[in-house]
Amino acid sequence: MKLPETGRPAPEVLDALEAMRAQDANWRDGRTFSLVYHGGDALLGLLKDAFFKYFSENALNPMAFPSLRRMETEVVGMVADLLGAPEAVGSLTTGGTESILMAVKTARDFARSRGIEHPEMVLPISVHPAFEKAAHYFDVKAVHVPVDADFRADVDAMRAAITARTILLVGSAPAYPQGVVDPISEIAALAASHGLLCHVDACLGGMLLPFVRALGHALPAFDFQVPGVTSMSCDLHKYGYAAKGASVVLYRERELRKHQFVVYADWTGGLYGSPTMCGTRAGGPMAAAWAVLNYLGREGYLRMANSAMTTAKALQAGIRAEPGLRVLGEPHASIFAFTADNADIFVLGDELAARGWNLDRQNNPNALHMMITQAHAGRVDDFLYDLRAAHAVAVQHGPATSGAAAMYGMLGSLPDRGMVREFILDFMDGLDRT
Numbered sequence: 001m002k003l004p005e006t007g008r009p010a011p012e013v014l015d016a017l018e019a020m021r022a023q024d025a026n027w028r029d030g031r032t033f034s035l036v037y038h039g040g041d042a043l044l045g046l047l048k049d050a051f052f053k054y055f056s057e058n059a060l061n062p063m064a065f066p067s068l069r070r071m072e073t074e075v076v077g078m079v080a081d082l083l084g085a086p087e088a089v090g091s092l093t094t095g096g097t098e099s100i101l102m103a104v105k106t107a108r109d110f111a112r113s114r115g116i117e118h119p120e121m122v123l124p125i126s127v128h129p130a131f132e133k134a135a136h137y138f139d140v141k142a143v144h145v146p147v148d149a150d151f152r153a154d155v156d157a158m159r160a161a162i163t164a165r166t167i168l169l170v171g172s173a174p175a176y177p178q179g180v181v182d183p184i185s186e187i188a189a190l191a192a193s194h195g196l197l198c199h200v201d202a203c204l205g206g207m208l209l210p211f212v213r214a215l216g217h218a219l220p221a222f223d224f225q226v227p228g229v230t231s232m233s234c235d236l237h238k239y240g241y242a243a244k245g246a247s248v249v250l251y252r253e254r255e256l257r258k259h260q261f262v263v264y265a266d267w268t269g270g271l272y273g274s275p276t277m278c279g280t281r282a283g284g285p286m287a288a289a290w291a292v293l294n295y296l297g298r299e300g301y302l303r304m305a306n307s308a309m310t311t312a313k314a315l316q317a318g319i320r321a322e323p324g325l326r327v328l329g330e331p332h333a334s335i336f337a338f339t340a341d342n343a344d345i346f347v348l349g350d351e352l353a354a355r356g357w358n359l360d361r362q363n364n365p366n367a368l369h370m371m372i373t374q375a376h377a378g379r380v381d382d383f384l385y386d387l388r389a390a391h392a393v394a395v396q397h398g399p400a401t402s403g404a405a406a407m408y409g410m411l412g413s414l415p416d417r418g419m420v421r422e423f424i425l426d427f428m429d430g431l432d433r434t
Helices: 010-023 041-053 066-082 096-112 130-138 155-161 184-193 209-214 254-260 283-321 345-354 374-397 403-413 417-429
Strands: 089-093 120-124 141-145 166-172 197-201 231-235 247-251 262-264 272-274 325-327 335-340 360-362 367-371
Touching: 041 283, 066 089, 066 247, 066 283, 089 096, 089 254, 089 283, 096 130, 096 166, 096 197, 096 231, 096 247, 096 254, 120 130, 120 155, 130 141, 141 155, 155 184, 166 184, 184 197, 209 283, 247 254, 283 325, 283 335, 283 374, 335 345, 345 367, 345 374, 345 403
Parallel strands: 120 141, 120 166, 166 197, 197 231
Antiparallel strands: 089 247, 231 247, 262 272, 325 335, 335 367, 360 367
């Protein structure tokens, strides 16, 4: 591909973009259960308007655009209040991965200030892979521990994994794979008893669980109301229904957040200070995040959380009613996974895909994953009808011998995980080969 010698007319360029997206996942009609959190067309219109008001603005210099500084401060304040610590401080980031990176970088530098040069963090195997990325980037050893039969973090295993180099314990609220909230109270108490930091990854649930709790659903404690929780991450572009990418990383103590920042006083271009990973910080996502929080308010988020939970409960009931299918664990919110005891779950996934439903595949254990928002409210009966038909085909089909289902099954069963990593690397390396 080469840069065109002459430009193309704007309508032609836009038509080409529209043609390219023809094979993309259709997230508008409630048939996609990951990646996009659609709050409805009216909300989408607001997000676009707010985003494009600040399309060119840059929060790199907070003095140049004080409106962005104000929006960031107000968004962080609203999220901190929702998560039980109105006095907490934090930063807007581009997404959950950056928020997690910042939390781990902060913990590492906090540990260095106390003489720990080769730090470790203790992680349940269910935490988001962004912690692996943080471990790789910041030279922090990731020590993994198992989960219990209910898929929640094994606190006894975490206790046994603590060493003199441990700086951070992590729990999820909820963990993505099965949608369960880790025992945060026990993890935080363990951290406090050893003088360690404790991070709660609420990227997925931070803008959902407070409203699920307010609706009367039983939830374990998960936020800053738990003594010993020192930092949290919360995505706004998930159940906050903001435009991508927008997330928040929060710290209970202002002094701790200082370890997140990078400053350089000797650059010939001027004094330099950067709060997050990015230098240039796009104003559009900040404006859209501020807009949606103010537009929906507590009432709007309660309404959307109720819709998501009602839909999720109906889907789970329908799945449990189908002989041979079962939901994994006891999900605390509107995120869950299910598997099949009498069929290849990945064949079932392929059959659902052929009927227009997009569900993520999971391993250890093999399962299909569903993330439910209010956009799925009108699709319960359609999905369960197709699920029963797809399940019948999968039962008759037997184990997969070719295609995506066979690939997922094979990769999940390989004992040599190094081979799986090489496969993923080769796959990623080949994505740009047209």
